[in-house]
Amino acid sequence: MLISVEIPESAEAARAGLQSGALPLGGGTHLMARLNDEAAGDLRLVSLRKAGLRGIHVEGATVVMGAATTLADLEDDARLGYLSRCVRSIASPPVRSLATVAGNLFVPQPYGDLAAALLALDAELDVLGAGGARREPLERIVTGGLPAGELVTGVRFTAPAPGTFRFHKASRRRLNSGSIVTVAARITVEDGLVGDVRLVLGGLGRRLIRATGAERVLLGAPLTAETVARAAEADVIEPVGDAYASAWYRARVYPVHLRRALLGA
Ligand SMILES: Cc1cc2nc3c(=O)[nH]c(=O)nc-3n(C[C@H](O)[C@H](O)[C@H](O)COP(=O)(O)OP(=O)(O)OC[C@H]3O[C@@H](n4cnc5c(N)ncnc54)[C@H](O)[C@@H]3O)c2cc1C
Numbered sequence: 001m002l003i004s005v006e007i008p009e010s011a012e013a014a015r016a017g018l019q020s021g022a023l024p025l026g027g028g029t030h031l032m033a034r035l036n037d038e039a040a041g042d043l044r045l046v047s048l049r050k051a052g053l054r055g056i057h058v059e060g061a062t063v064v065m066g067a068a069t070t071l072a073d074l075e076d077d078a079r080l081g082y083l084s085r086c087v088r089s090i091a092s093p094p095v096r097s098l099a100t101v102a103g104n105l106f107v108p109q110p111y112g113d114l115a116a117a118l119l120a121l122d123a124e125l126d127v128l129g130a131g132g133a134r135r136e137p138l139e140r141i142v143t144g145g146l147p148a149g150e151l152v153t154g155v156r157f158t159a160p161a162p163g164t165f166r167f168h169k170a171s172r173r174r175l176n177s178g179s180i181v182t183v184a185a186r187i188t189v190e191d192g193l194v195g196d197v198r199l200v201l202g203g204l205g206r207r208l209i210r211a212t213g214a215e216r217v218l219l220g221a222p223l224t225a226e227t228v229a230r231a232a233e234a235d236v237i238e239p240v241g242d243a244y245a246s247a248w249y250r251a252r253v254y255p256v257h258l259r260r261a262l263l264g265a
Contacts, residue, residue: 002042003035009050015128015151017046024048024151026068026103029095030111048100053153056080064156067102067126071114074101082160086117086167086184092175102152105141109206110178110244115142116202117167118155119210120184126154142208164188168261170203170253172244179203180245181254183261187218194218194227204239204250211235214258225259232258 005025008014018024022044025031035043053068058079065074074080075087075096090096090104090113104114105125115138123138129150138155146152166185171177182202188195197218201209213234221227232255239250259265 001035001040003045004042005045005047007047007050009052011051011053011128011151011153014046014048014051014053015130015149017044018149018151020044021148022046024102026100027070027095027098029091029099030103030107048102048151053102058159061159062156063159064126064154065101066154067100067152069101071096071099071101071104074114082165083114083117083167086113086169089113089167089169089171095176101155105138105152105155106146109208109240110180110182110203110242112202112208113169113179113182113184116182116184116200116208117165118157119208120167120186120198120200121157121160121165122186122198123155123157125152126156127151128153139210160186161188166261168257170257178242178244180250181257183258185261187223187262189223192222193220194223195220199231201237201254203244204237204254206240209235209237211237218262223262225263225265228259228262229255 006017008017025045025047048068053066055066056069056077057064071087071090074083104112119138124135125138125141127134127136127150164186169182170180179202184200187197197215199211199215201211214231217231217234239247241247
C-alpha cells in the first residue's frame with residue numbers, strides 16, 4: 001500500500017484535491033489507525049493542516065469553528081466553557097492536540113462526543129463541494145453522511161444561554177475510553193417547566209440518536225426525577241455491545257445517566 005499526502009494551502013485547493021477517492025485528513029487519530037488495518041492499494045490523503053481552516057470566531061451568540069481546529073484549541077478557549085466537560089472527556093491530551101472538530105463528526109460510535117454536543121446545539125456545517133459552498137444541518141450529515149469529494153470547512157451554532165447546556169458521559173476510564181452512554185442536551189426551564197429541549201444520545205447505538213420521544217415527554221413537564229424516568233422509556237433504543245460495555249449494561253444504565261445529565265443526581 002502506498003499512501004501519498006497532499007498538503008494544500010487553501011480550502012478550495014483541498015476540495016479540488018478530493019478526486020478519485022482521495023480522503024480528507026484532519027489529525028489522523030482515527031483515519032490513520034483505520035487505514036493501517038483496512039487499506040489496500042494506493043491511497044491519496046488531503047491534509048487540512050495548512051488549508052486555513054483552523055480558528056474559533058465568536059461574534060455575539062454566533063460561534064464558528066474552523067474544521068481543522070483541534071480539540072485542544074476548544075479546551076483552551078474560555079469563551080467555550082460550556083463545551084469543556086465534553087472536550088475533556090474525549091481521549092487524552094496528546095490525542096486532543098491532534099484531533100480536529102470536523103474529524104470528530106465522522107468517527108464511528110462509541111466516539112463522536114463532540115459531535116453529540118454539537119448536534120444538541122443544532123449546529124450547521126459549512127460544506128464545500130464541486131458546486132460551491134453551502135450550509136447543511138449537522139443532523140442531516142449525521143444521518144445521511146457527506147457525499148464523497150466534499151469537505152466540511154466549518155461548524156457554526158448559537159451559543160447556549162448560561163446554564164442551558166448539559167453534557168454527561170459514562171466511560172470505563174477517565175482517559176482514552178469510548179462512551180458507554182453520552183447525553184448532550186440543550187434545555188431551558190421556565191417557571192419549573194421544560195420550555196425547550198434538544199436531547200442527543202451517544203454510545204448507545206451505531207449512530208448518534210436524537211431522543212425525540214424523550215424530548216416530547218420532557219417538553220412542558222416539570223423537570224423532576226419522575227419525568228426523566230418516563231423520558232428514558234420514550235425512545236426505542238437498541239444499544240450495541242463492544243469492548244467498553246455490553247448492550248445489556250448500556251440499556252440498564254441509560255436511565256441513570258439521563259437523570260444525572262438532566263438533574264445532576
Ligand atoms: C485512544 C483514543 C481514544 C479516543 N477516545 C475518544 C472519546 O472518548 N470520545 C470521542 O469522541 N472520540 C474519541 N476518540 C476519537 C477521536 O476523537 C477521533 O479520532 C478524532 O476526533 C478524529 O479527529 P481527526 O481530526 O483525528 O480525524 P481523522 O482521523 O483525520 O479523520 C476522521 C474522519 O473524518 C474525515 N474528515 C476529517 N476532516 C474532515 C473534513 N474537514 N471534512 C470531511 N471529512 C473529514 C476523515 O476523512 C475521516 O473519515 C479517541 C481516539 C483515540 C485514538
